[in-house]
Amino acid sequence: MSLLKYFPFIKLSFKNHLSHTMRMIFRFCGCFFFMVVFIELWRLIDREGLLEIPYKITDLAWYVSFTQMFLFLSPRFFMVINEDIRSGDIAYFLIRPISYLNMRLLEGIGALSANMVSYYSVGVFLLWLYIGELPSGGIVTLITVMIFLYLGSILHLMFQLMAGITAFWLQEAEPMYRIYQKLLIVLGGLYMPLTLYPDWVEKFASFTPFYTMMYMPVRPLLNEGTFFENVIMTLGYFCVWFVLAFMLMGWMYRTCVRRLEVNGG
Numbered sequence: 001m002s003l004l005k006y007f008p009f010i011k012l013s014f015k016n017h018l019s020h021t022m023r024m025i026f027r028f029c030g031c032f033f034f035m036v037v038f039i040e041l042w043r044l045i046d047r048e049g050l051l052e053i054p055y056k057i058t059d060l061a062w063y064v065s066f067t068q069m070f071l072f073l074s075p076r077f078f079m080v081i082n083e084d085i086r087s088g089d090i091a092y093f094l095i096r097p098i099s100y101l102n103m104r105l106l107e108g109i110g111a112l113s114a115n116m117v118s119y120y121s122v123g124v125f126l127l128w129l130y131i132g133e134l135p136s137g138g139i140v141t142l143i144t145v146m147i148f149l150y151l152g153s154i155l156h157l158m159f160q161l162m163a164g165i166t167a168f169w170l171q172e173a174e175p176m177y178r179i180y181q182k183l184l185i186v187l188g189g190l191y192m193p194l195t196l197y198p199d200w201v202e203k204f205a206s207f208t209p210f211y212t213m214m215y216m217p218v219r220p221l222l223n224e225g226t227f228f229e230n231v232i233m234t235l236g237y238f239c240v241w242f243v244l245a246f247m248l249m250g251w252m253y254r255t256c257v258r259r260l261e262v263n264g265g
Contacts, residue, residue, distance in 0.1 A: 013110025031072035038064040077108040081164025082173035108157040148217030155213040158245040188214030212237040
């Protein structure tokens with residue numbers, strides 16, 4: 001019963017996001033543009049022999065496409081919390097008989113799910129046409145990656161919420177999110193697999209949430225290790241970081257609420 005009361009937030013956010021058709025189209029086109037740019041970049045690097053690439057170029061093309069998709073799947077939900085705090089609306093939400101963080105998180109999942117409809121249907125189909133073939137792991141690997149990327153995007157939403165919560169202290173969440181985003185780009189392996197970085201960078205990244213939310217979900221596309229090993233390892237990383245994220249998010253929220261200063265409303 002306690003979980004069912006939050007379902008309308010997912011449903012409403014899902015429908016609301018789908019209703020903004022032009023915004024979704026422009027965002028999708030932007031995502032596909034960056035996918036094509038990085039696919040062609042790696043094709044050029046492979047063709048000119050500028051870097052020794054230990055992967056099949058088709059698999060690498062799918063990898064960089066899905067890491068780009070990861071960035072566009074999740075809505076920028078830290079801005080919602082930032083605005084709630086700056087406007088003073090947070091005071092109204094805190095007295096409602098529902099958890100503010102759960103409400104915002106589920107709204108984010110609703111918007112994420114709406115994006116998933118177009119990216120996982122039209123987006124994946126267009127990628128298949130553009131790249132010319134499926135990844136070496138086949139359709140099973142592709143579907144597994146799509147599921148893991150969705151879970152990674154939910155974890156990304158949770159850390160976005162934490163960035164938003166810092167507005168309790170800083171009055172502005174944007175600087176904290178920018179730092180978080182840059183770390184995600186480097187330690188999540190956005191532009192190239194972490195195995196192409198120095199060993200110490202990959203080792204350090206494996207202890208961060210960015211490794212789990214972006215790199216691990218798309219790693220099976222590179223055809224490294226066995227399919228079973230990748231699935232078990234990724235699920236293990238998710239279990240650890242979801243627990244830690246929930247604990248950290250709750251602690252930050254309780255700490256910040258005690259220092260709440262409403263700036264308007």
